[in-house]
Amino acid sequence: MSSLAHGSTKAGGLLSALVEIVLSIGGYYLLRAFGASVLWSLTAPAVAVAVVVLVVTVRRRRIDLVGLLVFAEITATIVVTVATRSARVAALREVAYIFIAGVFCLATLVYRTPLAHASAMSVATFGDPKRERAFDYAWREIPGYRRWQRLLTASIGLIMVVMSVAKAYVVLSAPDNDIAHAVDVANILTFVMIGALVVVSAVLIRRPRKIIEQVLQRT
16 A cells, blocks of 8 residues: 555544544534433434444445444444443543544554654645655655654644543543533533644644645755
């Protein structure tokens, strides 16, 4: 598999994780508006997400690490939630989801290409071979570019891990009769996390982008 294809898999996996988190939150409040309990308002979107992940995997006819982890995590959480009928356990599903995504992001720092560079390779080349060569050259030959991409990757991963820990504390420390409020607070933290990811990414991507532009001007 080429580095570009591998990068697309990693970047796409993280993006799909964020999209599925947002959809889960939307599904939760939609079901709550129709009078569903906290337990089933949390569980039903999880089932829907698991089905989507399974369908996408079957259609692609291949299993990637991110998809496998997501499906395994969702399936395990659904089984435990149904067995225990615990809204608290159901609320921890998204927490685990974010934590796994953050750890995965940090784990890419030990690979040949971290997530930030892989993401840039997959979405910022626009299928242009010249731009692909520029990104490849910058990664191989420019230490400053590698340093900024690693910093961006580490920042994204740490934000997700820290926020997942904060959300876990909110859910685990809530009384049994106040889980709905804990879920609301945890969801607010999710949107704070997404905002932080957007701001940090927008700031830290500037220097790598400038380096790529300089490489393109020289070629």
